[in-house]
Amino acid sequence: MSKKIIGFLLVIICLFSVIGCNVVDPQATMKIPNVVGQGDVKKSNKIMSKVNEFLPEDTEILEISSITGIVGNWFEADLTGDGYKEILLGYQDKDNKTGVIVLEKQEGNLKKIYEETFETESADLQFDKVLDMRTVKLINNDMTQVVISYNYYGADHNSLSIQVLGYDPEKRSIKNHLSLTDIPNAELDVKKESLIVKAMGVNKEYRWDGSELISEQLFLQPNINSDDVVIHYAMSKEGPLTISMSEVNLKVGQRLVFVRDDKLDEQERIMQSGDDLDFVDILDATSNKIYTAQKPGILTMIIVPNGGYDWDNAKEIKVTVEE
Numbered sequence: 179m180s181k182k183i184i185g186f187l188l189v190i191i192c193l194f195s196v197i198g199c200n201v202v203d204p205q206a207t208m209k210i211p212n213v214v215g216q217g218d219v220k221k222s223n224k225i226m227s228k229v230n231e232f233l234p235e236d237t238e239i240l241e242i243s244s245i246t247g248i249v250g251n252w253f254e255a256d257l258t259g260d261g262y263k264e265i266l267l268g269y270q271d272k273d274n275k276t277g278v279i280v281l282e283k284q285e286g287n288l289k290k291i292y293e294e295t296f297e298t299e300s301a302d303l304q305f306d307k308v309l310d311m312r313t314v315k316l317i318n319n320d321m322t323q324v325v326i327s328y329n330y331y332g333a334d335h336n337s338l339s340i341q342v343l344g345y346d347p348e349k350r351s352i353k354n355h356l357s358l359t360d361i362p363n364a365e366l367d368v369k370k371e372s373l374i375v376k377a378m379g380v381n382k383e384y385r386w387d388g389s390e391l392i393s394e395q396l397f398l399q400p401n402i403n404s405d406d407v408v409i410h411y412a413m414s415k416e417g418p419l420t421i422s423m424s425e426v427n428l429k430v431g432q433r434l435v436f437v438r439d440d441k442l443d444e445q446e447r448i449m450q451s452g453d454d455l456d457f458v459d460i461l462d463a464t465s466n467k468i469y470t471a472q473k474p475g476i477l478t479m480i481i482v483p484n485g486g487y488d489w490d491n492a493k494e495i496k497v498t499v500e501e
Contacts (some may be wrong), residue, residue: 232290240268241308253311257345259321268309280352292352299360303330312368317386321345327366338364356391380445395441406433412440413483417491425496428471436467447486452477460499471499
């Protein structure tokens with residue numbers, strides 16, 4: 179019997195086997211993924227048809243993400259403490275400004291109870307059109323607040339903005355408890371009872387002091403080895419900068435560690451200079467404020483306080499590296 183006839187018979191046998199036996203089509207076993215259901219789509223369309231009338235003219239509604247990812251075009255949270263969740267919307271206007279609206283549900287209808295548009299330093303900054311919203315309890319009561327953060331992007335940095343919306347029981351209205359706009363090169367860490375903003379080497383923690391959210395700079399002290407050379411320095415409100423030594427000697431492989439002792443909000447810059455371009459290879463900045471000696475040479479470390487531009491109060495440290 180030829181191979182063609184055998185193949186034909188096998189096909190016929192397989193067909194009869196499928197018809198006569200209890201064989202299930204593999205496609206019939208596949209379940210539809212549990213994504214947005216028809217009821218959710220109807221709910222979404224119903225809500226969007228209502229909220230659109232509250233958006234200002236010439237605006238674009240923004241996507242909202244949370245700790246679980248993109249959640250859609252609105253966010254729900256019980257800010258007023260009445261047991262019913264309000265709807266929060268984000269939008270971008272024609273001037274590239276970001277706005278937030280809070281809507282209260284009232285017997286099947288919606289009522290706007292808060293709206294604010296936030297300024298930006300430059301309309302040229304590119305906004306990624308996503309707001310991140312998270313519920314927190316930063317204030318010392320049982321009320322819930324919402325932390326709203328978003329990024330703008332410029333030519334050489336990203337710019338973070340943060341808003342904290344919560345209910346004011348005395349005024350019976352939504353209040354913006356903290357508004358930080360356009361923080362360059364910043365990251366936000368949402369803790370249980372505080373917010374930590376990391377920007378350009380400065381970490382600030384925002385906590386409720388009984389009446390408002392106040393900041394305190396956090397200094398993450400490096401791990402210091404026994405053979406490290408450590409320089410302590412501190413800024414003051416009056417301007418002068420103090421340093422523990424103005425001249426140090428290192429061996430190749432040894433570390434130079436800078437430890438800041440004050441708690442002022444102002445940041446500083448630590449810079450290097452030398453008589454020729456070879457100075458850039460003498461020390462390697464292995465991590466924040468830690469430098470490792472790589473080769474012999476002499477250079478100058480400069481600490482510029484009070485925002486990194488107060489040259490009148492800057493201090494120089496002569497660094498000599500030997501074999």
